[in-house]
Amino acid sequence: MYLYVKREEGLSRVPESLLSVFGSPESALVMVLEPHRKLAMADAATVLDDLESKGFYVQMPPASFSESLLSTLTIED
Incomplete structure (x- = not known):
């Protein structure tokens, strides 16, 4: 996951x-x-618009990547 912010604002608006x-x-x-x-x-x-309006933009990994990662995990009871 990536979190875009303006350099001069840092995490202040997140x-x-x-x-x-x-x-x-x-x-x-x-x-x-x-x-x-x-x-x-x-x-x-879109990233620039969100930086102006919200102060941040979140980029998630593609669903196919997340699904393939989850499919490799095993959960033991």
């Missing part, structure tokens, strides 16, 4: 409830984001 689910964030990448930039898993214009 709700505490999201941070508690997210866990301890680690900086992974700093980039200049423009509306037409190609991102692998998100639309840059």
Whole structure:
């Protein structure tokens, strides 16, 4: 999971409830984001809109990845 925030705001606008689910964030990448930039898993214009309106954007792994990861786990009673 990736959490996009504005560099100058950091986590200040991210709700505490999201941070508690997210866990301890680690900086992974700093980039200049423009509306037409190609991102692998998100639309840059949507990310920018959410950064302005909400102060953050959450990018989840694709459902197929999550499902395949879960299928490899075994739970013992």
